[in-house]
Structure formats: C-alpha cells, structure tokens
Amino acid sequence: MGNLKYANDFYLEIQLDPSQNNKSFSNRVIHLPLYSLIYLEDIKGIKASLGQESRINIIGLQKGDTIVPVTLTVRNTGLSLKNKQLEERLYRKKDATEPSFKENSDLFLTGSIKKVHVPESTVGTNSVYGNRVLIDRIKQFQFNLIVNPKHNTLSSTKIMDYEENGIKYKLLIKPIQDATGETNYIFAMTSLQPVDEAVQMIQDYYVYLILFVLLLIVLLSFYYSKKIAKPLLQINDTTKKMAGLDFSETIPITTKDEIG
Numbered sequence: 708m709g710n711l712k713y714a715n716d717f718y719l720e721i722q723l724d725p726s727q728n729n730k731s732f733s734n735r736v737i738h739l740p741l742y743s744l745i746y747l748e749d750i751k752g753i754k755a756s757l758g759q760e761s762r763i764n765i766i767g768l769q770k771g772d773t774i775v776p777v778t779l780t781v782r783n784t785g786l787s788l789k790n791k792q793l794e795e796r797l798y799r800k801k802d803a804t805e806p807s808f809k810e811n812s813d814l815f816l817t818g819s820i821k822k823v824h825v826p827e828s829t830v831g832t833n834s835v836y837g838n839r840v841l842i843d844r845i846k847q848f849q850f851n852l853i854v855n856p857k858h859n860t861l862s863s864t865k866i867m868d869y870e871e872n873g874i875k876y877k878l879l880i881k882p883i884q885d886a887t888g889e890t891n892y893i894f895a896m897t898s899l900q901p902v903d904e905a906v907q908m909i910q911d912y913y914v915y916l917i918l919f920v921l922l923l924i925v926l927l928s929f930y931y932s933k934k935i936a937k938p939l940l941q942i943n944d945t946t947k948k949m950a951g952l953d954f955s956e957t958i959p960i961t962t963k964d965e966i967g
Contacts, residue, residue: 710740710773711845712891717741717836719779720822721763731772732816738824739765739776743846744788747836750825756786761820768793768853769814775853781820792850840871841896844878848894861892875899 718738726733741750762782768775777797779788797813826836835841864881881893 710775710849711742711835715740716824716826717747718824719757719820720824721765721818722821723816723818726816729769729814729816731769732774732814736821737774739774739779741788742836742842743790743849744776744779746839746842747826750823753786753788754823754825756781756784757820757823759820759822763818763820765814765816765818766797767814767816774814774816775849790846792846793853796850796854840876844869844896845894848880848892869896 715738718740721737721739723732723735723737745753761784764778764780764782765774765776766778768777775790775793776788777790777793780786861880861882864879867878867880869876869878875898877897877899879893879895881895882890883893884890
C-alpha cells in the first residue's frame with residue numbers, strides 16, 4: 708500500500724469503536740500515519756485540536772490489516788486532514804478508462820485519539836518528515852501503487868529525474884522482497900543542486916582558469932628556455948674568443964652531459 712516502514716514516529720494512536728461492519732478493526736488500537744495528511748512543520752498549529760479522547764472519523768483504504776488514511780475529521784472542531792490526491796480520486800466522477808481501486812476497499816472508522824506522537828526533531832532518521840519534496844514524491848508513488856498497482860509495480864531498480872522550483876533531483880526506487888515474499892520498496896532522493904552549483908562556479912571561473920594556465924605556460928617556457936640557452940650562449944662566446952686566439956675563457960663544468 709506504500710506506507711512508510713521503520714519510521715513509525717509521526718502518527719496518531721487511536722482507540723477504534725466497536726463495529727459490526729468491520730470486525731477487522733473493531734475495538735482495536737491502531738497507529739495512523741500522519742505524514743500523508745499533514746506536513747510535520749504544520750502539526751504545531753493544529754495539535755491542540757488533536758487532544759486526548761477527541762472523537763474522530765476516518766475515511767481510508769484497506770488492504771488486509773493496512774490502512775491508508777484519505778481523510779481524518781475531528782468532530783466538533785471543524786478540523787479535517789486530507790490526502791488530497793487520494794481524496795480527489797475517490798470522490799470525483801471517474802472516467803470509464805480510469806482504473807478503479809480493485810483490491811482496496813473503502814473504509815470508514817470512528818474512534819478516539821489516545822496519543823499524538825510527533826518527532827522531537829527533524830534530524831537523523833526523522834529528517835524524512837521535514838523534507839516536503841521527498842514526502843510529496845512518496846505520496847505520489849503511493850498513489851500510483853494504489854490506483855494502478857499492476858502498471859506501477861517495479862521488478863528492477865528505477866532511476867528517474869525530477870525537477871521542482873528549478874531544482875533537479877534524482878529518484879531511486881528499488882523493489883525488494885521480505886521473508887514473506889511481500890514486495891517492499893527502497894525510495895531514495897537526492898538533490899543535484901550542489902552539483903549544478905559547482906559546475907556553474909567552474910564555468911564562471913573558466914576565463915580566469917585559462918588565463919592562469921596560459922601565464923603558467925609562459926613562465927615555465929621562459930624558465931626552461933633560459934636554463935637551456937644559457938650554456939649554449941656561454942659556449943658560443945667562448946668559441947668566438949678561441950677563434951680570436953683568446954684561450955683565457957673557461958667554462959665551469961656543473962653537469963655530466965655534453966653541454967656541461
């Protein structure tokens with residue numbers, strides 16, 4: 708169903724009411740993930756409305772014992788949290804060509820809030836909730852899995868490009884199977900902005916880099932040409948003096964090559 712695993716630290720603990728219509732969840736205590744309904748930084752503004760024993764209604768999708776919340780309404784407060792993508796798909800008029808939620812049944816539950824669990828910080832393992840772009844991509848991936856699971860089920864690693872607000876991202880989705888044979892997905896995303904900025908900076912300094920390289924080439928050429936030409940000039944001067952029968956000139960021997 709696309710719910711996050713091993714990150715169960717942003718949720719509502721809910722005591723469900725007894726139900727004759729849905730015995731799977733009758734009188735149970737469940738943890739309802741909040742990341743698909745609200746961003747972490749927005750929870751502070753509504754936390755007072757999510758008080759202990761507050762009565763709530765839940766509309767969602769069910770597959771076995773898994774719940775994907777679509778809307779959560781707190782009675783007598785007017786507060787309603789929504790997964791907008793799933794809500795629009797559930798309640799709008801469907802075209803004949805659109806796939807339906809075949810294996811996932813609509814779910815209506817009532818109950819009371821026992822506890823609101825919010826991460827204390829957005830660092831480390833909790834940083835996923837503070838990244839709106841990543842959460843939006845996870846929700847979109849979950850939406851695709853639910854709406855059309857056969858078309859969107861992956862058999863191998865998939866790498867995709869994504870761009871938002873002028874910033875480029877790389878998305879990696881890798882399917883893996885657990886011990887029970889159930890398919891899970893590793894979902895990773897990284898921003899290419901630091902790479903783009905580094906490339907842009909290098910391009911901006913191309914002119915200065917070229918000038919520096921040219922200057923370095925000139926200086927090295929001058930140094931080595933002078934080092935090579937100096938003994939040749941000394942030999943030439945000595946040869947001229949010897950031609951004039953002046954044998955007083957001597958050339959100091961500092962190396963073991965022919966030029967000396």
